Amino acid sequence: MLLILVGYASGLFKDKLLSMRPTFLQRISLAVYSLVMYALTPLTLFHLVSRGFNQREYFKRWSERFAMYRAPAKVPCLWLHAVSVGEVNAITPLLQSLHAHYPETPLLITTTTPTGSARVKALFGEQVQHVYLPYDTPGAVNYFLNYFQPRIAIIMETEIWPNLFAEIGKRHIPLLIVNARLSERSMRGYRVIACLMNVAMQAVTQVAAQSLADLKRYQKLGIRREQGQVTGNLKFDVKLPTHTSEQAQQWRAEWGVRAVWIAASTHPDEEAIVIAAHKRIREQYPDTLLLWAPRHPERFESVMELVNEQQWRVTDRLAHQQPAKDSDVFIINTLGELLAFYACADVAFVGGSFQAIGGHNLLEPASLAIPSVVGPHTFNFVDITQLLLEVGAVRQLESPEELPEAILRFINDKKLARQCGEAGRKRIERERGALDRTLKLIEQYLK
8 A cells, every 4th residue: 555655756846846846845835735644645554454343334435545447437527525414414414406407417426434434325326426536646636637637626615635635726627615514613723724725725726615714714824805705605495304303203103202302412521411411301201212323333332232232222223223112212323313302302412522522403493393412522613603693593501410401401492492492483584595605606617
């Protein structure tokens, strides 16, 4: 593998550095960065192996991560990159619209994670091409672009790769960052490598930002004023399946008349918090059902073990499909079904917010008129959190000890839960329109 990579590298550095015509410091920074990326190849392989012990899919398709392909490509194509499940879900309406507008042009979707890959295949099957995005080495990037020959590069949210962006710019391929978001924390991290970010940002054609605050942060990274505009958040435009509410009512009828809450997208440090909260809630309502969806598949078994230690009656999606009438906890150990189970809950706890992850998508429960509870760490979704806080659709807590009482508040007061949930749903309705604005932007570069 290393010999192949060295072969890719041969002769590329000189061509790259001269053709881009960046400043001397930028050229040196890009060269050093590229050498570091090659030097880290053994560590990336170790990372794939270590992740593979928990999630077997990481053992597969390594060749794609180094831009080595067997099947012939459909070229030229429209290329869209979405890191994982959340980004794939958010970009789905855009993909469907592009397919409708350009039916003769192949669509290529890249992801970084196996869960994102699985979601692409579940949603689109053979309608699109899909590979993993290769590592950001000059050789892999060049081979990837030569192989697929994209007419346009559409990057979702916050994925900035210096070599990839620089090579796209060199080839004069329109490069759009859509649904772009950039937290204050991420911006500070990127600015540590300001020279590399300047090289990357020079290649960007347009940034379609979720908010004015996101756009200003991208400008601090180096994009010019004319390179950016606010188009809004595509996640507001994700349409609910027509049968979601009816299905939820049917499922709830099968589960019996009782309180149901969901702990969604939880991380390891939040698991004990969820256990403690469910214990407290069951003191008041012993038949309460907890729907639990860990964020990462490798945590499914561990969460099952934690629940079994409590001697609760537990069922799971893969083995049992639905909770039994006497289930205390139901583990959602599948991907892409969270929306359906949100619709069944009286209230949702959205994870990644008691652990310093930055939170996860609050729009899904809000779009279903389900009130949510989050912890203090929502820095990845500041604008969405604030928007829903303003109408009472979300309650933000300072400490884990507050979680059971916050859940119980909505269980005890069904009228309050309905009012808060409906306020969130209406607020989302008012924010729609990002899809149309983003499509118009993309179409300018496909004429």
